[in-house]
Amino acid sequence: MHDLTELYQSVILDHNRRPRNYSVLPAANRVGSGNNPMCGDQITVYVKLEGDRIADVSFQGSGCAISQASASLMTLNLKGRTIAEAEAIYAGLHKMVTTGKVAEDDMSDLAALAGVHQFPARIKCATLGWHAALNAAKGDATPVTTERTSD
Amino acid sequence: MHDLTELYQSVILDHNRRPRNYSVLPAANRVGSGNNPMCGDQITVYVKLEGDRIADVSFQGSGCAISQASASLMTLNLKGRTIAEAEAIYAGLHKMVTTGKVAEDDMSDLAALAGVHQFPARIKCATLGWHAALNAAKGDATPVTTERTSD
Amino acid sequence: MNAAWKNLRADFPILDQQVNGKPLVYLDNAATTQKPSCVIDALTHYYRRDNANVHRGIHTLSMRATDAYEKARERAAKFLNAAEPGEIVFTAGTTDSINLVANAWGDENLKKGDVILLTEMEHHSNMVPWQLLARRTGAKLRYLPIVAGDTGLLDLAQLPKVLTPEVKIFAFIHVSNTLGVINPAAELCAAAKKVGALTVVDAAQSTGHLPLDVRAMGCDFLAVSGHKMCGPTGVGLLYGRKALLDAMPPYRGGGSMISSVDYLESKWAPAPAKFEAGTPNIADVIALARAMDFLDDLGREDIAAHDEKLAALAYARLQAEVPGIRILGPAHHRSGVVSFDLKGVHAHDVVTMADQEGVALRGGHHCNQPLMKKLGLSSTSRASFYLYNTEADIDRLVSTLQKISKFFAG
């Protein structure tokens, strides 16, 4: 039996209760969206891209604590990053939520999502917002659906 | 185990080898046909009806020994009968091939078909020609198919 | 309740296991029910003694298989009180059955200007096939609404307004998989008949749960899933009035559904063979018939009473003992389905946490996206009871939900 507090760490519960950057971003020049048709999780991500840098990012949506908290953490972690940096951060997160291994370089607050790997059905919840944001930043307007992704 | 010679009595083998009234009947005023789609048995029956009497009857077709012999025996037994008499004879035959019980009144050469009841998959073979003939005599031109009959 | 109810749980080997270190409480019966040993044994018996292809064979095994397969049709006809076995078409399940009607009946009989009437609480399986049909034929979709609020009852006062003579077919759910509502099927069928509309009843959630008599109900078609009534996955049936089945063109083409084939055209076998192209799901059909025996041994009145009793108890206790809960569907006269929303906790989190306690729930839209929207929800959690559930299972459900609610409030 996995400990529930491993999945629902206080960081997660906190971000779920008070999601950061939960708003429409008037200055956004990219919008991405994602949904998980199997459970109804739904997210819209707003990105203000300056050159290849994510100057600002916000989200709105509804979904489980994992998806909400992960999206909230995403906004904090991607703000100010170049697309290449953002992709590297996501690669680390993806590895962490699928294997439980925290990347060598400090994942900081993202480490709160490490418990997800013990709940394979929830991995898609943790990656939905990230997918939507990266797609938007890279200019791909297709809505992300978890069925089209392998995680 | 059933004895094969119970199903393939010498009467059956004889009628199969030399089917009686196996021809087109030029004087026929009724034609009926039947098929067994599951195995390809196919039969055409020619009836010369005078009033309500089957003045003459013949058949052509291809099929297993049971269907051929039964059709051949059918022509011998129905020739000269009224439709009502024909139906009574068929009722006796039907009872015999489904229950094995030979009717109290002598079924004569038809008794050779009594063994069929031990081979449920073959009952339809034994009744195909009779169905086609009775339908033709009664003026029903729909081809008989064994799937539409419950025997 | 008769003797068959004694020791009932021992008939379901799957229930006797630990999940995450706790004894399993299976409350996901609306998704699929568990299978009694006798149904599992019917499968193994078939594969160990009788397996052969049906219909076209006259060797012993094939005759045994054919015989068992056609006896299953008789059994199903009796189970539903159909007029004859020929009114039973075996399919892959409710979804397949409804698609059969929408395709074989629909394309032949609908045209622009015609209306297909559904209700707002339909499962996707009784909605999407009609949307596709509407697109193909130019017919229009129309919906009988539910009343405002959480009881989820159909707004029958609206029926005369939507059930007009342009309605050619009225397809509705008998028992809702989300709301637990039991719709007045006979009344709806009678109303449809008055305007000359045919009826298709989605009986996925009712067939193994309530006494069901297609002739008393007066429906034209009725769709059933085996896996929701103690039968195996991959099998179901369509009941159709014989005259309708006889008049319909085939659905799929292939072996067994033909009377004769030429290179350029073919003639169809009579119904029901016309609708059973290819090798059927022989083993599962036979096992489904065994499930019907099992259900009738228990008695469908008693099963319905058992489900309703548990649902009412769960409704009352959850309402009283779990803070922040919002329960959907009527308080009384309901099936064993209890959907709810826990304030501030997403259904996925409810289900994940309940699973840690060994309690199997379902969370999501329950293939009912438009209804969810209408109710202002994106998903709910659902507990659904069946014959092997007990009051002790409700104890576990209540304490688990209390724990979850506290954890998230905490």
Add this chain to the structure above:
Amino acid sequence: MNAAWKNLRADFPILDQQVNGKPLVYLDNAATTQKPSCVIDALTHYYRRDNANVHRGIHTLSMRATDAYEKARERAAKFLNAAEPGEIVFTAGTTDSINLVANAWGDENLKKGDVILLTEMEHHSNMVPWQLLARRTGAKLRYLPIVAGDTGLLDLAQLPKVLTPEVKIFAFIHVSNTLGVINPAAELCAAAKKVGALTVVDAAQSTGHLPLDVRAMGCDFLAVSGHKMCGPTGVGLLYGRKALLDAMPPYRGGGSMISSVDYLESKWAPAPAKFEAGTPNIADVIALARAMDFLDDLGREDIAAHDEKLAALAYARLQAEVPGIRILGPAHHRSGVVSFDLKGVHAHDVVTMADQEGVALRGGHHCNQPLMKKLGLSSTSRASFYLYNTEADIDRLVSTLQKISKFFAG
């Protein structure tokens, strides 16, 4: 042959029985094969431990079921060497798979003037769906003939004449269920590609019998039945190139095949989910994957060699030792199917009499009515061999046919 072949018959409990007082010799494998214990056990294990609905559930049982179901898709992709699991759509069998293509691909892509090319040896299941499609779209059917005589080989010299640019789809049987002919699938697919026609391969008789690699074959679609390859009844699959599946509209509508549903329209899930409406045949899909393991443990090269050896031996011995026999199909390089006509004895009588000796044969048109007509026959008897058959089975077959021939000559 590897160790898995030792004691192989013990894996098939059904073979160990008396029929009409004689030990069963099962030679009706082209109709359906028997199931090894491991496949039966996969079913019982699923129903006793893991049964739950897939995809929409996040409790433990549902995750186990989903995991096993999707692993089965990976297994099937590997079995056929598909490029990815997403190229595998689970269906009810070959007939269902072919109907899926004829409907979802056909209605969207065919129009008047287009040609559907088939061969003269197609099974009804690969003929009737195309006849229905031709009727709906105005496309024409055309047939690649077989050469005159009893070998039943395709007349490949005619291919350039019939495979013209109007041909949009070429559907052909890989291994004939009546003639035992193995068609040169890769060659036919390559020829089709040259004129821009898609290919649909009816692999019902080849998938569990020969090494099969869809990418080496170069087909666009391939249809398979589980029950003809040691798997359960009611399940099969369609392989389709991903780009084609992605571009196709759905087949049946219902749960799980959607990405979002509104009352008036819906969006489809990506393939393969788009084609798997409703609760799938979970248990049988999982057991089918187990059958693939079983077949690969034996080795498909070895199975093919075994089948061919028995067929060649049967061909030679029947020809030499049974008076009045006419054997269809080629003498060499054939599958385990041996059809024959016994002079003066109808196939039904052959099968009934053989059954009295415990030998299970099939007699009839084998869902091949037009081919039968072409060969000047209304039916044939058929012995078909599979991995558990032995030379001793051929002894029994020969002596039984001798007896029958004598009885009818007698």
